[in-house]
Amino acid sequence: MRAINEITITDAVLDQMSTTPDPRLREIMASLVRHLHDFAREVDLTPEEWLKAIGFLTAVGQKCTEFRQEFILLSDTLGLSSLVNALHDKRALESGTKSSLLGPFYRQDSPALPLGTCIVKNPKAPVIGIYGRVTNSDGEGIPNALVQVWQPDEEGWYDLQKNDPQDMDLRGSFRTDAKGNYYLRTIAPLGYMIPMDGPVGDMIRAQKRHGYRPAHIHFLVGADGYREAVTALYLSGDEHIDSDTVFGVTDSLVTEIRKPDSSSPLPDLPCIHFDFALAAKTAQDLSGRVGADPSQIIKKAAN
Known part of the structure; x- marks a missing residue:
């Protein structure tokens, strides 16, 4: 033996x-x-520590639902999600927008909206605009690119945390125009504490970490023949911009809300201006999404 x-x-x-x-x-x-x-x-x-770890992972799994993914949250707070993003980003960084985390609140069936529409059904904060272009690595506009956007509200809550899961808000999908332009209306989000009512929250408290994410707006941008860009825009001035609990912030993604500009497609609104550059897709490229719609993870696991 x-x-x-x-x-x-x-x-x-x-x-x-x-x-x-x-x-x-x-x-x-x-x-x-x-x-x-x-x-x-x-x-x-030690055996006691091993058993405690088993209990922790069991609790993480038990906290997962069709609309919440505690394992993704665990990966995020350990920096693994950002690490995988960075590894996946290496080839496209020279020609594409820097990626960020998809996060646990993405929904793949967000409503399709006309350009200029507000993604917030009943705004309780001043409306702002976001606009820019989706281009290739040569700076040429990409028509009909899909721009998906989602965010928390003025109190830091996503729709999945407040509403019936079928009642989507603070999210939408847009198609760029013939020149690759996109523009939409929304509100400035508030930074928020990650969900702390589960085992990941217990871990964060045990480590004496603040648990906050700076204010940000998620984007998933794609077009035929191009590598999908999963990213987020972070609002400068947030007190947690340099200590994001899930390590998603990079300098190139930090933006400002600027005063109304007559040259903007939304001239009456203070706006964020940001252009997305997509790298050409190769045969080796898989999805750039470090994350998923939680409901799809549950469905795949059931099958």
């Missing part, structure tokens, strides 16, 4: 998994086991 101890256990597991037919699965699982075992040895993990 093999002599299993705290050192040889790793090779024993790797040997048993070596017959995995899928080469990528074999690579990922072998690396995961090596790092996981090294972690346990490094911190001298």
Whole structure:
């Protein structure tokens, strides 16, 4: 019988998994086991700590619903989501807009709206505009590009946190015009604390972290033949702009709400002006979405 101890256990597991037919699965699982075992040895993990971790992960799974993804929130707060974004971004950074997190509140079936429409059904804060162009790497406008946008309200709440899930608000989908222009109306969002009523919130409190995200507006921009851009615009001046709990902020995505400008497509409104650049898609490109509509994750798991 093999002599299993705290050192040889790793090779024993790797040997048993070596017959995995899928080469990528074999690579990922072998690396995961090596790092996981090294972690346990490094911190001298106790049985009590191991069991507490099992309980934590169980609680994370139990907190997930069709409209809430606690595992994505965990990934976000550990910086893993931003790391995967950065790894995925390397090729497109030279020609495309910097990515940010999709987040746990994306809905893939947001309402299609005409350009200039307000995405807020009953605004309780001053309306602002957002406008710009969607271009290729040469600065040429991309017509009929799909611009999906979603955000929290003036109190920091998303529609999924306040409304019936079927009553979508603070989100919409737009198509660029013949020159690649987009423009819409909305309100300035408020920064917010991530959901703290679950196991991830318990972790954040135990680490003495503030748990806040700076004010931001999400965008998912795509067009045929181009790499999808998942990003967000962050409002300058927010007190948590330099300490985002989920590590989503980068300098190129920090924007300002500027005074009304007669040259804007929304000349009567203070506006954010931002142009999105899409990199050409290659055969190697998969989805750039680090995240998903929570309802779709539940459906796939059920199948």
